Amino acid sequence: MSNQRSLGDRIRELRGAIYTQQALADRAGLSVVLIRKLEQGARQTTSVASLHKIARALDVTLADLLVPVSIPEHDQDQGVTALRHAVSLVGVPKDTPATLQEARFAEIDTWRMYWSGQHDVAMVKLPQQIRRLESGLAASNETDRPVYLHSLSQVLWAAGRVLTLLRHPDAAYLATQRAISLSAELGDPVMTAAATGSLAWQLIVAGRYAESQDLSLSTAASIEPGKNHTTSQMSVFGSLLLHAGNSHARAGNAVSAKHYLDEAREIAAKVPDGLHSHNTIFGASWIAMQHTDIAISLGEFGDALTASQTMPGGPSVLPLQTQCRHNTDRALLYLKTGSADRSIALLSSISSAAPFWFRNQRLPKSVVGDLLHTPASKSPQLRTLARTLNVH
Known part of the structure; x- marks a missing residue:
């Protein structure tokens, strides 16, 4: 029990x-x-x-x-605690330094785990990766230092996102702040802005909407595209506008939320769909996903349902974790519009595709809990989902 x-x-x-x-x-x-x-x-x-x-x-x-949703005890002991220690650097690590090749691979592998929803695997692998990158940075020469700065910044950034999703905001904040500081050393303002956008997202998750709005907009202003700009700059700028829109929506400010959503949509029309820039995803499909989420936060379920159907390539154009998040929104909308069976089927597919992500997110619990109060409550498929999520 x-x-x-x-x-x-x-x-x-x-x-x-x-x-x-x-x-x-x-x-x-x-x-x-x-x-x-x-x-x-x-x-x-x-x-x-x-x-x-x-x-x-x-x-x-x-x-x-x-x-809070519980994480299995052995995962806490072997993963989250070790990851918290790794991002809270004290002194110089004594681990074997990562080679340049290992450093480059670490950031690719870390983001692969993150976007695929394999946060349980990330918890196990990230602590040692971080310590070895810290050792590599400490021992690096002037020529190699930028490689270690870039890789460590990216890995800490992803670790901050994992820790946020697993409800460890203090450690997530430390990891992301260090990622921002390391990226600033590289002299790449767009990469630094993208990492700062991750911090703005963490503030949204924590319910600190006004702070997220201020951080998103001030950071966007620092990289606002001018006559000469890069596609990456446009992508990160648009993503920051979406953070502002999302935080306004969750605070109940519909006019401001829609204003920033519209501004971001104009930017998205100028970049390739699904563009990854500094591990920030943007484009028309991302706009459709965020429009859906913003409309749900505002309680405008009809608008949300319409928005969910405007994704150019369908949810499959998004990374698996983002697909799952968007499909959970869709499951909620099916519930709200009287299609409980479709909601249950979609939730079951999410549970199969990303089981760890599914068990450790609040929104699936909320939707399943609501479904248990519908005529579909006796569905064996729904009962299985309820047991998986410990919802009664």
Whole structure:
């Protein structure tokens, strides 16, 4: 039996003696019946849009509101703890330095694991990769130093993203800040801006929307394309505008969210679809995915459904992890539009394609929890998903 506190327990704890159930419902713009059912355990979860509203009403982040998803204990011991130690550099590592060839391969391998959703594998491999790259950088000469700076920056950057998804924001922040500092030494402002964009994304995940907006827009301004610009510069600039739009959407600012989405769409029309620049993905398909996510955050499910159908090449043009994230949004939309069977089928395909990612993300839990309160609740396929995610 799980010893985790339920969402209802967390809501009750956070509102405490400050708000009654009715007062909380009024602040969130939701039905008091929903708040009551959550606290009584009659509902185990609710829609993503409602979760955002409850979190804002309680003046906490979404991450603070939701009960963390557990990672298997052996993975914590062997992976996350070691990774936390590796990104929190103290002194000079004594590991065998990575060769130049190993350094170049490490960044390719790390991003491959990240984009394919193999975060469990990354947890095992990253600590040693980071230590060996740190040793290589410490021992490098002036000629080789840029190679180690680039590779270590990229690996720490990816490690920060993995740690964010596994709910270790403090270690993720350390890893990403070091990645930004190392990239700055290389004198590549676009790469530095891309790494900073990753930090802006972390702030969105943490519910620090105003900070994410400020960081995204100030960083975008620092690389704004002029008469002479590169495709990479355009891609990273557009991605930063999307971060601003996404953070405004999650804060409930529809006008600003759509403004930055439209600006990013104009940039996307000028670059190849699915362009990878400094491990930042951009293009028309990325716009469709982010448009879907932004519309869901705003509770505009009809607009989100339309946006999800505008992806030029379909979800398969995106990396596996991004496909899974977008398909989870689609599963939510099928649920909202009365197509529970399609929602269940899509969630099952995600579970098979990226099982570790699926088990350790909040959105699939929310969708499965909602599906359990529909006529499809007796579906064997849905029951299997519920057991996998420990949702009741």
